Amino acid sequence: MITSGQLRAARALLGIDQRELAKRAGLSLPTVQRMEASGGVVRGNVDSLMKLIDALVANGIELIGEGGTSTSGGRGVRLK
Template identity: 40%
Template sequence: MLTTGNQLKAARALAGIDQTAIAEAVGVHVNTIRAMESSGPAPIAGRAQNVQAVQRALEALGIEFLNHGSPGVRLKAAN
């Protein structure tokens, strides 16, 4: 599950997508993505539906969200 701003930033980097592109894909303003990422290591404060939409969009790009003790991200293994 997407939980922190740093996790979002890392997921975008792995997916090779910038803030504007993910905002457009999800249908939110780029400032929404900036605000999410500005939380850094803290939990993202914002509308749950926006966080979930961003997570789904990144998962569609091959990102897997990890929360085994601390939040992380990785590319899904190719089958």
Template identity: 45%
Template sequence: MISSEQIKGARALLGWSAAILAKNSGVGATTIRRYEMGSGIPNGNVQSLLVLKTTLEAAGIEFTGDPLRNPGVTLNLRG
């Protein structure tokens, strides 16, 4: 699973707005913003969180650490 902080961090590394992530994932921008307002693992649809995770990973994001204790993200640039 991924945390709110990881979603925000991944978007920042990619330079994506919530609207861009919504377009690429099919998850609504309002839902993404709601997930990001909290901390820790968002209360929400598990399927939506998995879709966000998969979309961000396909864009080069690697989720690191424990999402509750030391959440992290890394951008792997493909050359």
């Protein structure tokens, strides 16, 4: 799953705002805003979450899950 912090970091790496992410993911702006406002793990329906993650991956974002390989551990994002 993706956290709200990862979502904000991914947008920052791509240099896009919430409106542009919503457009790229085929979601409404309020949906993206609600996802980012979630505390911790992003909440939403599975279809919307998959659209969001697919859009990030298609734009070069790699999500690092808890326990994933990274030099300092923990969750994160990186640009491929």
